[in-house]
Amino acid sequence: MPINFKNFINSQALKSKMNDFQDLDHIEGVSISTISANLYEKPRDDVVMFYFRDGANYASVYTKSKIVSENIKWNRNIKSKKIKSLLINTRNANTFTGPDGYKGLKEIAEEISLKLSKKQIEDEAHPTKVSVDEIIFGCTGTIGEKFPTQKIKENISELVNKINYIQNKYIWMKAALGIMTTDLKPKLAMEECEIGNKKIKIYGIAKGSGMIFPNMATTLGYVFTDADLSNDILNKLLKKNIETTFNAITCDGDTSTNDMVSIFSTGKVNNTNIKNINDKKIKSFDEALHLVLLNLAKRVVADGEGASKFITINVLKSKTEEGAKKIAFSIANSPLVKTAVAGNDPNWGRIIMAIGKTDINIEINKLSIKLGPMKIIEKGQLSKNYIEDDAKVYMKEEKNINIDIDLNLGKKNFTAYTMDLTKKYIEINADYRS
Amino acid sequence: MPINFKNFINSQALKSKMNDFQDLDHIEGVSISTISANLYEKPRDDVVMFYFRDGANYASVYTKSKIVSENIKWNRNIKSKKIKSLLINTRNANTFTGPDGYKGLKEIAEEISLKLSKKQIEDEAHPTKVSVDEIIFGCTGTIGEKFPTQKIKENISELVNKINYIQNKYIWMKAALGIMTTDLKPKLAMEECEIGNKKIKIYGIAKGSGMIFPNMATTLGYVFTDADLSNDILNKLLKKNIETTFNAITCDGDTSTNDMVSIFSTGKVNNTNIKNINDKKIKSFDEALHLVLLNLAKRVVADGEGASKFITINVLKSKTEEGAKKIAFSIANSPLVKTAVAGNDPNWGRIIMAIGKTDINIEINKLSIKLGPMKIIEKGQLSKNYIEDDAKVYMKEEKNINIDIDLNLGKKNFTAYTMDLTKKYIEINADYRS
Numbered sequence: 001m002p003i004n005f006k007n008f009i010n011s012q013a014l015k016s017k018m019n020d021f022q023d024l025d026h027i028e029g030v031s032i033s034t035i036s037a038n039l040y041e042k043p044r045d046d047v048v049m050f051y052f053r054d055g056a057n058y059a060s061v062y063t064k065s066k067i068v069s070e071n072i073k074w075n076r077n078i079k080s081k082k083i084k085s086l087l088i089n090t091r092n093a094n095t096f097t098g099p100d101g102y103k104g105l106k107e108i109a110e111e112i113s114l115k116l117s118k119k120q121i122e123d124e125a126h127p128t129k130v131s132v133d134e135i136i137f138g139c140t141g142t143i144g145e146k147f148p149t150q151k152i153k154e155n156i157s158e159l160v161n162k163i164n165y166i167q168n169k170y171i172w173m174k175a176a177l178g179i180m181t182t183d184l185k186p187k188l189a190m191e192e193c194e195i196g197n198k199k200i201k202i203y204g205i206a207k208g209s210g211m212i213f214p215n216m217a218t219t220l221g222y223v224f225t226d227a228d229l230s231n232d233i234l235n236k237l238l239k240k241n242i243e244t245t246f247n248a249i250t251c252d253g254d255t256s257t258n259d260m261v262s263i264f265s266t267g268k269v270n271n272t273n274i275k276n277i278n279d280k281k282i283k284s285f286d287e288a289l290h291l292v293l294l295n296l297a298k299r300v301v302a303d304g305e306g307a308s309k310f311i312t313i314n315v316l317k318s319k320t321e322e323g324a325k326k327i328a329f330s331i332a333n334s335p336l337v338k339t340a341v342a343g344n345d346p347n348w349g350r351i352i353m354a355i356g357k358t359d360i361n362i363e364i365n366k367l368s369i370k371l372g373p374m375k376i377i378e379k380g381q382l383s384k385n386y387i388e389d390d391a392k393v394y395m396k397e398e399k400n401i402n403i404d405i406d407l408n409l410g411k412k413n414f415t416a417y418t419m420d421l422t423k424k425y426i427e428i429n430a431d432y433r434s
Numbered sequence: 435m436p437i438n439f440k441n442f443i444n445s446q447a448l449k450s451k452m453n454d455f456q457d458l459d460h461i462e463g464v465s466i467s468t469i470s471a472n473l474y475e476k477p478r479d480d481v482v483m484f485y486f487r488d489g490a491n492y493a494s495v496y497t498k499s500k501i502v503s504e505n506i507k508w509n510r511n512i513k514s515k516k517i518k519s520l521l522i523n524t525r526n527a528n529t530f531t532g533p534d535g536y537k538g539l540k541e542i543a544e545e546i547s548l549k550l551s552k553k554q555i556e557d558e559a560h561p562t563k564v565s566v567d568e569i570i571f572g573c574t575g576t577i578g579e580k581f582p583t584q585k586i587k588e589n590i591s592e593l594v595n596k597i598n599y600i601q602n603k604y605i606w607m608k609a610a611l612g613i614m615t616t617d618l619k620p621k622l623a624m625e626e627c628e629i630g631n632k633k634i635k636i637y638g639i640a641k642g643s644g645m646i647f648p649n650m651a652t653t654l655g656y657v658f659t660d661a662d663l664s665n666d667i668l669n670k671l672l673k674k675n676i677e678t679t680f681n682a683i684t685c686d687g688d689t690s691t692n693d694m695v696s697i698f699s700t701g702k703v704n705n706t707n708i709k710n711i712n713d714k715k716i717k718s719f720d721e722a723l724h725l726v727l728l729n730l731a732k733r734v735v736a737d738g739e740g741a742s743k744f745i746t747i748n749v750l751k752s753k754t755e756e757g758a759k760k761i762a763f764s765i766a767n768s769p770l771v772k773t774a775v776a777g778n779d780p781n782w783g784r785i786i787m788a789i790g791k792t793d794i795n796i797e798i799n800k801l802s803i804k805l806g807p808m809k810i811i812e813k814g815q816l817s818k819n820y821i822e823d824d825a826k827v828y829m830k831e832e833k834n835i836n837i838d839i840d841l842n843l844g845k846k847n848f849t850a851y852t853m854d855l856t857k858k859y860i861e862i863n864a865d866y867r868s
Contacts, residue, residue: 067790067798096786098815143783144816255791335769335855336863343864349577352530356501357689364501381532382578421769422864426857429770430777 025169027201028226029054029266032171033162034178037155039091039141039148045178047152048088049159050222051116053126055082055134056264059235061242063259070094070101070147071137072258074109080133081231083264085112086222088138088179089152090207093218095257096144104149109135111153115160140181140207140218140258176205179220182428183208185303189295193288196272196281200227204292206261208300221246221261221296227285228267229274236277237289238263245293249301249417250332263289301417306424309341309401313416316406323360324414327405330358331416338421341401346391348376351403366408372398379408459603461635462660463488463700466605467596468612471589473525473575473582479612481586482522483593484656485550487560489516489568490698491662493669495676497693504528504535504581505571506692508543514567515665517698519546520656522572522613523586524641527652529691530578538583543569545587549594574615574641574652574692610639613654616862617642619737623729627722630706630715634661638726640695642734655680655695655730661719662701663708670711671723672697679727683735683851684766697723735851740858743775743835747850750840757794758848761839764792765850772855775835780825782810785837800842806832813842 029052034045062072071094087108094101109132116130176186187206194200204223229237238261246261274282302310313331318324331337334354340347348369355362365380372394375383395401401420463486468479496506505528521542528535543566550564610620621640628634640655663671672695680695708716736744747765752758765771768788774781782803789796799814806828809817829835835854 063790065787065790066792066794066796067786093783095783096811096816143786256787257790335859339860339863342860345864349527349529352501352577353499353690356497356499356691358500360500362500377530382530421860423857423860425769426773426776426855426860429773430779430856 026167026171027203027224027266028268029056030224030264031163031165032167032175033159034174035155035159035162037089037148037151039089039151045174046090047155047159048175048178049112049163050086050175050224050264051160051163052082052084052264052266053120053123053165054266055084056266057081057229057231057234058083058136058262058264059231059238060136060260060262061238061246063256065255065257065259067095067257069139069258070097071105071139072260074102074105075136075260078133078136080131082134083136084130084134085116086136086138086262086264087112087152088220088222089141089148090179090181091141092139092145092147093141093143093256093258094139094147097147101147104147105137106132107149108137108153108156111156112160115156119160119163136262138179138220138222138258138260140179140220140256143257172203172205179205179207181207181218182305183303185299187296187299187303189292189299191288191291193284195227195269195274195285198269198271200225200269200271200285200288202227202285202288202292204296206296206300208303218256218258219246219261219300220259221293223261223263223289223292225263225265225285226268227265228269228271229265229285233274233277233282234263234265237282237286240277241286241290241293244415245290245297246300248328248415249297250329261293298417301419304419305428306422306426307419308422308424309399309420311338311341311401311403311418311420313418314402314404314413315415316404316413317410318360318407318412318414319410321412321414324407324412325416326358326360327355327407328414328416330354331403331405332418335421338418341395342420342422344392344395346371346376346388346395351405355405362407363409368406368408370402370404370406371395372402460601460605461637461658461700462702463490464658464698465597465599466601466609467593468608469589469593469596471523471582471585473523473585479608480524481589481593482609482612483546483597484520484609484658484698485594485597486516486518486698486700487554487557487599488700489518490700491515491665491668492517492570492696492698493665493672494570494694494696495672495680497690499689499691499693501529501691503573503692504531505539505573506694507536508539509570509694512567512570514565516568517570518564518568519550520570520572520696520698521546522654522656523575523582524613524615525575526573526579526581527575527577527690527692528571528573528581531581535581538581539571540566541583542571542587542590545590546594549590553594553597570696572613572654572656572692572694574613574654574690577691606637606639613639613641615641615652616739617737619733621730621733621737623726623733625722625725627718629661629703629708629719632703632705634659634703634705634719634722636661636719636722636726638730640730640734642737652690652692653680653695653734654693655727657695657697657723657726659697659699659719660702661699662703662705663699663719667708667711667716668697668699671716671720674711675720675724675727678849679724679731680734682849683731684763695727732851735853738853739862740856740860741853742856742858743833743854745772745775745835745837745852745854747852748836748838748847749849750838750847751844752794752841752846752848753844755846755848758841758846759850760792760794761789761841762848762850764788765837765839766852769855772852775829776854776856778826778829780805780810780822780829785839789839796841797843802840802842804836804838804840805829806836
């Protein structure tokens, strides 16, 4: 169900949210505007424009699906090293829309180019043109439905009119709300850090697995910083940090045709030139970026369809990181484990099953399993201190369930995040349209 | 919920079932007895003995899980080429039961050896002893619970007393009922065929993904024939036919520690000696075995937890069989596809998503998708004849949903079978114990 922004902005939920983000203000060089292009039956903000008036360096990671949306194809064709605008619509995935879908993006990019170029020339401080090759797109929503080119195009002029160079902090919340599909909560994260004694901001927004009409679960994440970093550095930092954040979460093991996470740096802070991600001066930024991405990724899981519990699975002391990851995801994607958590059932037999079904070799007499603080299996034997009733109380009372798998075979670890599988998931995914 | 056998045997369900199997009688050389060893709170047949009085050649395939039950370990240690008895209990998985679990099986095997040897000597026609090494076990049920060695051992004497060499056809139904956990229906299949003009019978029973107390979903399948075939031939025929039957089904993508499918041949029909599975004389048997295994595998899926629809996924014209299989299972295991079927929603976007998320390369402009008789995608384009309302009617009215994916890239096909994902699945797996 689309969120009514006017109700939401006045609600207790938003106020408490805003307390989390009271320091959010603006990132120099980033402007945001949102609009309802009437893509939904009940109007809500459904198109969000990010405008980087002096351009932004950027890097993106896209879905690994072999079938991708037209906007992902568009983005991959961009040659420009700097981006001036990112436009996101949250109603139409622009997948299986054929040449018309791609052509629609081109028409919209031409309109954005025209209107933003006009604005840049009017605002004498930024008198360069915005080219079609400096615009990228985020899309999520229904697959195979005609892309609403006209409706979006008609609203570009107003989106550009609404742009302010200095914006109040609520604009970030509006952007986070504007990219939601059936997410129940907007997802924002912010960190501050330093590069060579210069203070740097990193803000991010994301949307999670939700459905429209109903269709695809899609993850979109956009991160913005005022640091001055090259595309190469941004790319390396994003690829490195995505592995333990957005690539460490799973809701239902399904992957969309539209998944996209991007980082944009406006370069407004005149920090030291960074040529290598092993440079000590980038360490604080690297850590802060990791926190922003992890925070957003966790919010996606916590708001996964039908989720009532957040599950963290730590696989420890594996021979290889790949092995740790396979076991962690085998547990995280197991419907039997996820329904057991939904039912407050410390059913460790299902964890054993999920460990066993991967192709990773383990040694049972070295395997230990913990549920929260409780040891269940110690070196292949049921722990003498394990009391199932205590485990049931833990399952029932905790909203955050921790499962630790210690393989005792090596030095590599991997942590995966997921949520439980509830009747609500089936309701959302089976009953929504019927 | 355990089935009350007395009620069931008189029920309309059984009567109509028995009509399906009116020709089931006995397979020469196989005797069956069943008993309640009080493994459940409410008594029901929970231990089933198969007795091959002159031994049976055999072959087995076991779970691919890296963590296996003690009975799978026991069976793998058997050196004897002929088997005299198979004992199945349906309450305790004998997994993570440590050395005690294995020792329990040894004690029970010793008791079986003692009692069957006594019987063999009394029945002068079969005056050889039954050794511990001629006995294998099937187990399914709770993981990590002490194995009920004593309760089972105490009932061996009575199980042996109940053995008749010539049995009525109901004994097969009793065996199929006796190996059920939370299966709603017993699963039997039978075929007749020929080897070199000699008439051969092949009977099979199976249990599917069910839960006890609740725990693991386990598949057990046992096939019996009066043909005279070597262990080598049985092994090759079983491995070949399992790929397109029991290895082509999925309920929730989870694999148990106890899965086991075996074939036993008593050699009571004096058929031509078969040395090679490419021998033309084995063709009729090969086909009949495939039908028995496919029939049982389909019954397992149709009776999968919470299933309301049976789904057949045909992936056609793939470059490799492995590729066809990966795509078929990606669709069959996708919670989003399975919930769409539960909701009667012809949500082909989710099928696209599931095809795209595998690591198999496809060419979109060659891809065609059919839902039942309706073309949805033709060579990468939405079919002009596709009418969504017709697709909705198909989804709603059909109990058997067919999805055809034509890759148009090669000559290999694979068919996977699954069922939909319903609220009932969550109820069974999350709420059962709470």
